[in-house]
Amino acid sequence: MAILPPGVDAGRFAAAIRRFEEIVGPEWVFTSDEDLHPYRDHFSYLKDQPNEPIPSAAVGPDRVEQVQDIVRAANEFRIPLYAISTGKNFAYGGPAPNVRGSVTVDLKRMNRVLEVDDKRHFALVEPGVSYIDLYDYIQERGLKVWIDTPDPGWGSPVGNALDHGIGYTLGFYRDHFGAHCGMEVVLPNGELMRTGMGAMPSAKTWQEYRHGYGPDPAGLFAQGNFGIVTKMGFRLMPQPEHWRNGLITVPKRRDLIPLIETVNYMTDLFMIGEPWYGSPLRQLMGNTEFREAAGRFDEEEMDRQAAAARLHSWQVELQFYGSERTTLANWEYAKELVARAVPQARFTDGESLPVPLTKEQIHETTGPYPTNMRRNVTQGVPGLGIWYMTGRSEMNPNAWDETHVGLFSAVPRSGEGVLEAQQVFARIARDLEIPSFNNALGTPVNWYQFTFLMGAGFGIPRDYTPEGKKRAADILRRILEENAKHGYGDYRAPPILQDDVADQYSFNDHVLRRFHETLKNAIDPNGVVSPGRGGIWPAAYSSFRGALRG
């Protein structure tokens, strides 16, 4: 199944491949179906369809000069490129490009940890370094810094940050792009640029002062296609001496409002790690009477049944990093603040452990209360444990999640905002005639310190035939449209949905997209760097906008 880049004939493609082989060596240029199979999205909605975004070739440089030469060759031969780091952006397209026939620039071999400083608390890494690699590097050297890992942890700090990925420790570090400090980029003409203090050749503060001088273009390289990032610095959290957690529950449905307001206060004082919200009432969803009340959003009846079951409506688990004394003082203060806002709140002390936790302590789940929290990631320990959710299970021993996709929308960070979003999601499900789970008990994730993201409990049909996948993708698009009507914007998307998500950010006749595309056409006139990524289409490939919808 030979695929050619769009508008490129076989002769020109063969010449381009020969050039790529000269640049990186023939053993690192891949063109056979067998070799290219791992460059497809394993969870694609378009698997084996005529418009599945499959690359025509892949090329694996191991140093920045090779990346520059690849970009120059792509301009010469008019070949669209698509850069990946570790290629593990599953649920958001994996390693697959936006344009079928692109040449994938696989940066995995650029896997050097260039520096970790545990006195000034930063790292400088190449794109092929994974979170597991960086964690191992730090542990092997006994350095006193933590990483902030996504879950699972096989991805790349560079790639994850460039898709606005998130983690689970203190707020500043959870925003992986926000915690970056300085990057090196191969521009679409092959020139090498450094941002922040990296622009000053003699500076020794590249990973300490992000802004440098003048406009900082770093944001253009996240969810964009303005260059290929070849190095990136990250601020790292110093290893704390102690960790403590605790559980707070509040009895009534409307108590969510003062609870969130109070937790926001603590969050924005930088007093707590990630708060984990939930609802103890989920255990009542097997009860028909309660489920029907929840389906009607009958708050009075839900409160009555919760009280009858001696259950509280909401919970939040807080965690504290510091010393034994400061974490205790902050927990006591947290209790005081919530008790002032919700006098009927209950508090359960969690665990109080010196850091680093032992492996046994990380895996311990029989704490003072049932927890939803994944403790390894709150301790900056990467793993693949969470991957269980995509695979075989006792309930589905011969099935797996073949269209694993993430859909999380930013909703207002307030109790009112959450309660409204629950009703909106339920209405959307009803209108689309798809099952809706637990919407009345849906809670936000506070991955970003100042943002609530909510994934609706929609039951997307698990029909993995091509027609079934098409229907499911259409449902996802309808959900995005309906969400946007309520101001809920998706934070991240796979290539099949990137045009749809970008369409929702349409203020003033899509001026943001027009601004991006004006810039794109100016610095990448041939449109060779990742055309279509983030819904940004250069003129040379503008006819491909929406091509993955069909």
Place this chain on the structure above:
Amino acid sequence: MTGRRFTRLALAASMLAAWSAAGQAQQVRDDEAVARGKAKYEHTCAPCHGRGAGDDGRVMLPGTAALAIKYRGELPPALEDRQGLTADTIRAFVRNGSFSMPPFRPTELTDREIDDIAAYLAVSSSAAAAGSQR
């Protein structure tokens, strides 16, 4: 001992020494492959397919748990305990993926690294089998 007989014996001794040296060199190469394979396995495969417990109270890691469901006791779920995994078999799963395990690219795992992993798994599974027979 005649001179001719001495020569034959000396020749045989030197051939034995050469075979022995070659054998030792091969053994060293095998040991190095097993060591490399162990390191690569622990880095790349064990986070999903390891013998250890899963997190959050799960009994097994996800790959091991999935194979336990698949084999229902007919085969050991942990790859380090599983005999007969040739390099070609491992390569087929690595390059194609299986269920929710995505395929891995040559830039992540080269063919030689897969050979090394096969060498390590042969040793680890033999040791596991010997241990279970004791």
